[in-house]
Amino acid sequence: MQETSHTETPYTALGFYHKITQLRADTWNALKHDLGQLTRQREDARVKNLIKAIDIKLTRLEIIEDYHAFPSKEDFRHLWSLFNRAEYSLLDKVVKRLVRALISESYRRRHVDLSETDADAEDLETLDALAQLRRGHPASNSSAQPYFELLIVDNLSTPEEEVVREAFYNMRRPEDRFVYDVVTVRSFEDALIAVLVNPNIQACLIRYEFPYKSKYNLSALRSYLEGISEQSLEHQSEAERSILLSTMIHELRPEIDQFLVTSGEVEATASRDIRHFKRIFYRETDYIEQHHTILRAIDNRYRTPFFDALREYSKKPTGVFHAMPISRGKSITRSHWAGQMIDFYGINIFLAETSATSGGLDSLLQPYGPIKKAQEYAARAFGARQSFFVTNGTSTANKIVVQALIKPRDIVLIDRDCHKSHHYGMVLAGAHVSYLDSYPLDDYSMYGAVPLKEIKKTLLGYKRTGQLHKVKMLLLTNCTFDGVVYNVRRVMEECLAIKPDLVFLWDEAWFAFAGFNPTYRPRTAMHAARTLRDRYRSEAYREEYAAWKAAFDALDPDDDATWLDRPLLPDPEAVRIRAYATHSTHKTLTSLRQGSMIHVWDQDYRQKVEAPFHEAYMTHTSTSPNYQIIASLDVGRMQAEMEGFELVHAQVEAAMSLREQLYSHPLLQKYFRVLVNQDMVPLEYRQSGVDTFYDPVTGWNKMEEAWANDEFVVDPSRITIAIGATGIDGDTFKNEYLMNKYGIQINKTSRNTVLFMTNIGTTRGSIAYLLDVLIKLAKEFEDRWEESSRPERKIIENRVHSLTKELPPLPDFSRFHDAFRPDAGGNTPEGDIRQAYFLSYDDENTEYLRFDNGELQAQMRSGRDVVSASFVIPYPPGFPVLVPGQVVSEEILYFLQALDVTEIHGYRPELGLLVFTEEALRNPPAG
Template identity: 90%
Template structure:
């Protein structure tokens, strides 16, 4: 083994841990190709070049593999030995065998001995595949023991490391539910990098005796180690260093089970704050106790209480004398005509179909058994205090939360371009709505998000009007459909400084996956809520607040700049953390369609919200919920806890690979422009100054800086492409090119953009297919131009100009008509009264803007007021809500739209508006 490779050639590219698994796979494959050429070549000059290239690749791989159990350090010593002895034929066989084991993941199912040179792995892998086919699950690993890796942090010798690894290996039994291997690292930094680059790690044993510094140059840790120094860590006691490491591991990978091994006074150690350790072991504790404790901890996360109960129920011979003829499949199996349904779905889905809440099952409306336990596990996974399953989508989840917390005439601050379920939720709750305007991206016909300045100013308006006590909730979308993500913690902290008991509802329908990535997680609602609660309870924060308050009190409280131009801090004695998040689990994690969750981190939930929440839950939840959806939510939670880090990591890698190709390929750039961070977030909201996460020279190394500092960031897994240069609008491009020709599905477009979203199911093959399709489409546009006549080219040029230059500015919310406003000084409106006023036909009329009728009325001085929601799709946000005054800007926007689908608008009649008489003295509903 080449010891000099560690220090003389530090592999700083480990800093780009976002793409480490692709780098690992690609390097092994490149090494295989180099060795294949080397063993066939006779040209000595070319052979010397290949030997140097192989040396570089082995050096690179050794650093990466140092953090993985397979291949082991002993395996790598064997590889180096063969290389240094020039036994290239044997090395070629060993590496090919190793790569096959990595690709097929056969190392998870059986021991792969690389010291044996007879390569019979191909036949073993074929046997594995045949066995899976015989079980009827060619893509399933369900029959195999799930595999994970145990990280041990201990500054031990290589010999001691092998002894420990062998000791744990010898404890394996065929009846164990799981199988694991051991990875040992020798420093604080190495433990953190192992957590980042090795998703197989599910448990960690930390021993007291280890140094701080790694022998590698690990630039990936720069963000995580900010404020720490080698000297300060080395001066800490061994116990303090272990506790700090445990805390940092928890921030990176909260799902990982941690255990402390100490030779110190174990009783006094146990009395310290060891919240992230599941158990403390004395160093003399035998390995078998550690082994069983680790397996038991993994089993606790692997359980799926409701799914398991449903599977057990499906096996019982049950007589059905109640509703649902399809239960147990009876109405299908007895049918002469419907048997193809069983052929398609299989019998199990029918055996598990029931409306019973007994026999080991549970009631969603009043859970006491496996559903209750499954929801508790979900709360643990997502960092919530309580979690609730919803079987009819996040639209319903949003309405449940709003109805639970909002009474008629409570004021709610709402992002105007949020999902329509929120607008309808305001109608149902009778809220007085104050709409907040997001910053517009006029060049792409989409909105960004609501600036903090706008939110604070609205709260201050209510404070000065004496109505701040009526403001109950702030409702925002995080992240938006287009991928704009808030600095959630900063928004909540500064708003709570103005109104300490403000309730937050974060619609994270498209952001459920974010809880399982260390870069994304701090911008989730539940993580921010927990962080703020811990912060406000600390003495350190109290000292910070007192210093800030002394400085703040010296300023003019009536000057807007006092509040708007500087960060605000809430009073720790008054602040209450009341945070709710809704997740479309089915959109970004594993769940059947309409599987969603509500997550709660509300200090006042039990005292003030629990009873109305359950009433709202009863109101909107079916008494016959779909058990298959509930089971899928349970399994989806388990999968996210066990392998969410790995899957989300792969999702980010896939998106970055797609972006990288689109950024750099000349033909693709001609027609498709990927929107960067700077395209979607104006400079005023990018304190970091980062314009793009990717640089051709330095790679993907700026994302963390932006996500740590900026008011808004863009989720890189959402790839928005401007297609104006094609001359085809977004809706036509989606349907005529992507779907009809190539079977590629997307569901978000604007007038001149299309959105491609990667998810945890996106493979590298899928990315390659998409790039191939975009290449074919780009060539098609090239051929179209080459073969067009001069008049046809003018038509194309006009279309391109229309989609790149003639874009109507997005309209802001105009105002509620005075008939629906209850306060003269603030902007909120009674949307419920406006909505129900339109139910009486005599209160409304249609006015057409196509023939100028509506414009003429406006010129005569009439306030034309919308009587319904008007929602163009795309882009899918309401440009008018009931009670809103129609403005010139809104009319101009509607006239410029070239989409076919405008909900709430009837082209043959016009816009539905209120008659002037109806607005004279409307009733309050």
């Protein structure tokens, strides 16, 4: 085994842990290739170079595998022994077998002895690989025992490590529901790097007496160890060090079950703040109790209460005398014509169908059994206090939350370019809407997000006019469709400094996966809510607030800069944390379509919200919910808790691989430009100064810095590509080139961009296919240019110029007409969107005006306020340019005229825009 001379340089490759899985797989494959070359090579110089390359790869892999159970440390000593004895042919066979075991994941099902190199062992590996091809990924094999790894943190010698590993291995029984192996690390830092780079770790056993420093240069931990050093831990007791490590592991991966082993005063330890430990063990060698306790903890997360109940129900013999002929498959199995449904779906989906009122299973509207338990598990998984399943999409989830919290005439601050369900939710609730403008990205026909200064300025305006008590909610989209992510904690903290009981609704439809990655998680609503609650309860914060308040009181409260140009802190005595998040689980995690969740972290939920929330939930939820959607939400939650870290990790890796190729391929760069941080977030909102998360020289090494500090960041798993240089607009590129020619599906385009989203189902193969398609298209565009005549080239140049230089500026929200403004004096901007919406129901109140023939422009020039009577939503980009009651401005009219899209919801080209008559505006009905 090689010594520390090998440990420094290669570890820099691990600095950005998101790439570790691909680095591991690629290095093993490269090692296998080099060994194969070496066994066939006869040229001395080439042999020497290969031996050096193999040495480097083994060294890199030894560091990575130090944090994995397979191959074990003993296995690696065997590899080094073969290498040092120059037994390269045997080493080649062992490495090939090891790589096959990693690819087929046979090590998850049985012990792989690398010292065996006979034919039977080779055949067994081949059979394992073939079984995987037949069966798909092992996670789909429900009959297999799920495999996980147990992390043990203890400063053990090498012989002691082997004893402990063998002791736990001997505890395994065929009847156990799970099978596991052991990873041992010897330091505080090594424990943290292990949970970051090894997604198989599901449980952690922390023992006393371990040092702080790792023998490796753990650059990947830099952002996570801020404020912690070896010196700062010197004076801590062993118990305090263990508790701190437990807290940090919980922050990185809260799903991991943690246990503490102590030989000291177990009673004294138990009296400390050990909330992240499931149990404390006394005596290190009590392996039987530890084994069973660990398995029980894993089983608690692995359970799927509703899905299990549904499967059991499907096996019961029943007589169906209720209103669902398809229940138990009766109407299909007895049919001479509809049997193809069973051929396609299988019988189980019909055996699991029943009426919610028949008593077969729990009720979604008033859960008491497995649905109630499944929702409690969801709250645990997503860090919420309460979670609720929604079976008709996040559009409905958004309306439930708004209706539960908002009364008619409550003021809601809302980003104007949010999903249309929020605008309709405002209509239903009778809210007085105060629209907030996001910063525009005119060059790409898309919006970013709402700057914090804009939000604070609006709240301050209500405070100075004595209307702040009417402001109930702030509603923002996190992250946006295009991947712009808020600094959620900072937004909440500074807004609460102005209005300490403000309710936050974060539409995280596209961000459900974020809670299962340590970089993403701090920018989620539920994590921010819990973190702020804990912060405001601490004595340290009270001291910080007192110092801040003294300095703030010395400033001029009437000067906007006092409030807008410096961070604000809320009063810990007055602040209440009230946060809601809606998730389209089906968009980024595993669920059937329309499977969504509502997550609640509201200190006032029990006292103020529970009853109206239940009523709103009843209002919008079907009395016949789809049980298959509920079951998929239950399974999706379990999967997220058991392997969400691994799946999101792989998703980000796939996105980064795609980005690297797009950044570096000369032909792709000519036609497709990936938008980076600086393209989508103006410099004033990037406090870190990070322009891009990737550098061709240093690689991926700046993401954590930006995500920790900046007001806005870009989710790298969403790849927005500017395609203006192709001369083809986004909608045409999506349909005619990607979908029709190559079967590649995407959701969103703008006039000159297309958005590719990776998800937890994205594979390296699908990334390779997309790159292949883009290269083919780029070559096609090259050929088109070379083969075009002069006039044809002029046409292409004009299209490119139009898509890159002639983009209409995105208009801000203009204003509500005075007829729909509760504050007619103009001191505050909110409008009664509900009043305007229903006023348009009477034909005599509206008329159509065309702008393609100058009719509407003439009315505006005459001094008339032209006011929209409907939502007007061009697609793309898909946000409402006009809402009911909004005055049409010259900027909006210019934008509509410049659009070259054919789909504009709320606009009829043959008639024009639907607007209110002047008479209707003079005498509107009372709101």
